[in-house]
Amino acid sequence: MDELTSLGLILLLALLAGHLVRYAHVPEVTGYILAGVALGPSVLGWVSHENLAALQVLSEVALGLILFSIGSVFEYSLFRRAGRQILYLTLIESVLAAILVTGGMLLLGQPWQVAGLLGAVAMATAPASTLMVIREVDSRGPLTDNLLGIIAVNNLFCITAYSLVAAAIDLTDNLGGAFLPTLYRSVFPFVWQLFGSVALGFLVGLMLAGWSRQVRETGEMLILLAGSILLCVGLSRLLELSPLVASLAVGATMVNLAAQSRKLFGTLAGTDPPFYAIFFVIAGADLDVSLVPTMGAAGLLYIVARALGKFIGARVGAQWLRLGPAVRRYLGLALMAQAGLAVGLTLAIDDRFETYAPQVSTVVLAAVVIYEMIGPIATRFALVRSGESAMSGEGPRAVFEAGARG
Amino acid sequence: MGEPSTTGSGAGSDLTRNPRYISILAVAAGLILVIGWLLKPQERSTDSPVSAPSQVELSRLPSMTVRRDLEDMSEFFAELGEELSSTVVRLGSVRRSGVIWSADRVVTARVGWRFPAAVTVGAGGVEVGAYTAVSGPHLPIAALRTPELAGDVPPQARPLETLSPGEWVLAAWQGDSRHGSAPGTFLGVGRRECGEYRLNELATSVPIRPEMLGGGIFDLDGNLLAVLLRCDGEPVAVTVEGVAMLLERGDSHDSRLRTRWGLQVEVLTSAEAFHFGLGNGLLVRQLWERYPGEVAGLRPGDVLLALDDTPLQDLDALRILDADAAPGQEAFSLELRRGLETLTVSLPARGLDTRLDVEMPDATGLVWEEAKLGYPVASVLPGTRAADAGVAPGDRLLRVDHQTPESLNAVRELLSVEGGGPAFLELSRDGRRWGVLLP
Numbered sequence: 022m023d024e025l026t027s028l029g030l031i032l033l034l035a036l037l038a039g040h041l042v043r044y045a046h047v048p049e050v051t052g053y054i055l056a057g058v059a060l061g062p063s064v065l066g067w068v069s070h071e072n073l074a075a076l077q078v079l080s081e082v083a084l085g086l087i088l089f090s091i092g093s094v095f096e097y098s099l100f101r102r103a104g105r106q107i108l109y110l111t112l113i114e115s116v117l118a119a120i121l122v123t124g125g126m127l128l129l130g131q132p133w134q135v136a137g138l139l140g141a142v143a144m145a146t147a148p149a150s151t152l153m154v155i156r157e158v159d160s161r162g163p164l165t166d167n168l169l170g171i172i173a174v175n176n177l178f179c180i181t182a183y184s185l186v187a188a189a190i191d192l193t194d195n196l197g198g199a200f201l202p203t204l205y206r207s208v209f210p211f212v213w214q215l216f217g218s219v220a221l222g223f224l225v226g227l228m229l230a231g232w233s234r235q236v237r238e239t240g241e242m243l244i245l246l247a248g249s250i251l252l253c254v255g256l257s258r259l260l261e262l263s264p265l266v267a268s269l270a271v272g273a274t275m276v277n278l279a280a281q282s283r284k285l286f287g288t289l290a291g292t293d294p295p296f297y298a299i300f301f302v303i304a305g306a307d308l309d310v311s312l313v314p315t316m317g318a319a320g321l322l323y324i325v326a327r328a329l330g331k332f333i334g335a336r337v338g339a340q341w342l343r344l345g346p347a348v349r350r351y352l353g354l355a356l357m358a359q360a361g362l363a364v365g366l367t368l369a370i371d372d373r374f375e376t377y378a379p380q381v382s383t384v385v386l387a388a389v390v391i392y393e394m395i396g397p398i399a400t401r402f403a404l405v406r407s408g409e410s411a412m413s414g415e416g417p418r419a420v421f422e423a424g425a426r427g
Numbered sequence: 428m429g430e431p432s433t434t435g436s437g438a439g440s441d442l443t444r445n446p447r448y449i450s451i452l453a454v455a456a457g458l459i460l461v462i463g464w465l466l467k468p469q470e471r472s473t474d475s476p477v478s479a480p481s482q483v484e485l486s487r488l489p490s491m492t493v494r495r496d497l498e499d500m501s502e503f504f505a506e507l508g509e510e511l512s513s514t515v516v517r518l519g520s521v522r523r524s525g526v527i528w529s530a531d532r533v534v535t536a537r538v539g540w541r542f543p544a545a546v547t548v549g550a551g552g553v554e555v556g557a558y559t560a561v562s563g564p565h566l567p568i569a570a571l572r573t574p575e576l577a578g579d580v581p582p583q584a585r586p587l588e589t590l591s592p593g594e595w596v597l598a599a600w601q602g603d604s605r606h607g608s609a610p611g612t613f614l615g616v617g618r619r620e621c622g623e624y625r626l627n628e629l630a631t632s633v634p635i636r637p638e639m640l641g642g643g644i645f646d647l648d649g650n651l652l653a654v655l656l657r658c659d660g661e662p663v664a665v666t667v668e669g670v671a672m673l674l675e676r677g678d679s680h681d682s683r684l685r686t687r688w689g690l691q692v693e694v695l696t697s698a699e700a701f702h703f704g705l706g707n708g709l710l711v712r713q714l715w716e717r718y719p720g721e722v723a724g725l726r727p728g729d730v731l732l733a734l735d736d737t738p739l740q741d742l743d744a745l746r747i748l749d750a751d752a753a754p755g756q757e758a759f760s761l762e763l764r765r766g767l768e769t770l771t772v773s774l775p776a777r778g779l780d781t782r783l784d785v786e787m788p789d790a791t792g793l794v795w796e797e798a799k800l801g802y803p804v805a806s807v808l809p810g811t812r813a814a815d816a817g818v819a820p821g822d823r824l825l826r827v828d829h830q831t832p833e834s835l836n837a838v839r840e841l842l843s844v845e846g847g848g849p850a851f852l853e854l855s856r857d858g859r860r861w862g863v864l865l866p
Binding site (some may be wrong): 212213223379 | 449453455456457460464467468494498
């Protein structure tokens with residue numbers, strides 16, 4: 022099947038699936054992902070790997086736009102007010118998830134290198150699907166604000182943890198070699214990808230902010246945005262930086278430097294659904310459901326330990342910071358989703374640590390299938406039950422709006 | 428709409444307010460990129476950036492798990508191959524593998540003109556001597572009798588009816604310096620011509636190479652399924668049933684005659700008795716070149732009348748040739764009729780003259796090949812007497828009724844003189860000579 026037909030099928034079936042799942046009170050994102058699984062190579066095979074590769078550009082644009090949107094949480098005054106709280110929450114939930122996964126793997130007899138890598142990967146929460154659920158249920162409130170902040174910062178923590186574990190593995194595996202050069206080679210990638218990506222994102226964001234002052238039309242705004250995001254992602258790959266961090270940095274720069282940032286984000290929210298549908302359907306098509314039965318005890322442990330770590334960590338952190346009941350009860354549930362970054366880390370591990378890659382990939386790729394399905398559902402459940410969603414029958418927002426109507 | 432909140436007081440600070448500050452940050456960002464790129468370690472290209480993977484990278488993901496499964500499989504086959512090394516032995520003196528068939532018997536492929544009478548068998552790091560019990564120019568197999576091989580258990584045989592197409596099998600053999608194995612899948616069982624026998628062939632996806640001859644094909648439990656032999660110049664996996672049949676045939680008196688003397692003898696048929704004008708006797712049906720029978724001067728078509736003055740009525744009368752002669756006896760005396768002549772031929776009493784196996788170079792350093800004798804048959808028309816007698820293209824005609832034609836015209840003349848009547852043809856092919864009565 023050629024790429025255009027694939028693309029048409031993707032969009033139409035995604036729309037259909039998105040409508041259908043609403044009856045089951047399941048997020049549209051899950052519908053898109055299920056449509057992707059059905060269309061993809063592991064089930065119907067109507068969309069092949071070659072088709073998916075050809076649609077890569079659209080997927081890249083979509084992910085860049087999503088991360089760009091999330092980057093807006095780094096607005097200075099907002100972050101100054103709530104930044105410490107978000108950092109603490111992220112640290113506690115991420116670290117607890119990592120500790121539980123690492124400890125569990127060690128108890129299962131896995132080598133410490135595999136346990137450490139899996140622990141680092143377990144910290145990641147999928148920003149894309151979480152943001153889409155937030156938009157779909159139209160939630161606002163402290164839970165939503167904290168959630169957005171956490172999914173922005175969480176991936177930075179995850180990359181940092183991975184880099185530290187990778188450096189430790191390099192240093193212990195190269196004990197015969199010189200220490201300083203090995204340390205330099207191990208630590209530099211992390212430093213480069215963090216600071217270099219932020220620097221690149223800042224420069225592209227600066228260009229975007231400056232140019233957006235001259236742009237009035239919605240269409241032109243979209244062209245400018247798409248072009249800037251693609252430029253950012255492309256340059257990131259060229260310079261071996263992290264497109265994820267760079268796109269976040271573009272959004273952060275925009276929101277802090279451009280007077281029109283609100284209009285730009287609003288424009289983005291109104292016009293990017295086709296990109297997101299494509300992105301999630303492609304993500305679903307790439308899931309290999311046949312891996313689930315092969316995950317074994319390690320995979321099961323990973324799923325349970327990560328979920329517990331996120332849930333308990335968020336609850337403990339919210340309790341300690343004296344946050345509201347909605348945040349305490351539901352924040353952990355909302356952090357379940359895991360996808361792109363976990364898969365990206367697995368590929369990086371395959372490139373860098375061939376010895377450990379098979380064990381890591383078996384666990385992570387199977388777990389991603391599970392988390393991509395249940396994660397958005399858990400997030401939706403959390404946001405609706407917290408009362409912050411427009412779909413909540415009761416709760417602070419509904420009560421407020423009812424009061425406003427008199 | 429659940430958008431990221433932008434309600435902070437500093438939302439969207441205008442560029443124009445702090446241009447200097449922004450410029451400093453932009454320069455710093457540029458410097459970070461330039462310096463970082465310059466300081467990047469060059470040698471490792473494996474530090475790929477952690478990011479959302481591209482579709483091309485994602486398409487690699489299924490292969491990663493499959494790779495692990497394949498690696499596990501390779502390890503399993505290697506371990507099974509190691510276990511089978513106690514079942515497949517090395518025959519050092521003939522540089523071939525052999526499969527332990529029973530507690531004191533090893534089977535291997537018979538390749539080459541003659542199989543040695545004694546062979547060394549290497550098993551478990553120890554070399555023991557073995558003597559050849561079954562072998563003959565008509566057989567693709569050789570069987571050796573060995574002292575009990577300590578620690579080596581003969582494999583169980585598995586009935587082929589229990590094998591399903593697609594099931595994994597493993598070929599195992601002993602190379603010069605190490606054990607070899609190759610996995611494949613079972614495809615089915617076919618019938619195959621192997622010299623004068625029709626055998627069951629085990630078809631698998633394993634490519635059988637000459638160095639594997641004498642080895643075996645096993646299932647994943649180590650049960651023997653087939654032995655790798657050579658049939659009509661090609662390596663073939665002959666099933667266990669086929670091997671058992673060959674061993675049984677090889678243990679017969681007829682087979683021992685062929686093995687030791689290169690001689691196949693049959694009782695005269697009534698047509699042959701009429702043609703030769705003899706009431707009884709044993710007809711020399713086949714001879715193999717460079718075996719004692721042919722070297723002693725026997726020919727296909729000779730009718731054996733007496734051995735050491737004892738008249739020959741049936742094949743059992745030749746049983747004395749199975750064993751060594753009495754002490755002091757140098758040769759067996761054979762009386763025979765060739766055409767109208769009665770001749771006596773002497774067969775050496777002990778062993779084979781192995782000098783016949785080796786072509787020695789002469790003083791110039793040249794090794795010669797014997798010129799091919801006879802007149803090659805180009806084609807045989809179906810439905811003719813020659814076709815009915817089994818003559819095939821490629822056979823070489825040596826004699827007609829014991830007469831050697833001097834030219835092709837002489838051949839035609841001889842055959843036309845025989846006209847519509849029967850004629851006894853002596854033919855040869857690939858070192859084997861045999862006689863047929865053209866009806």
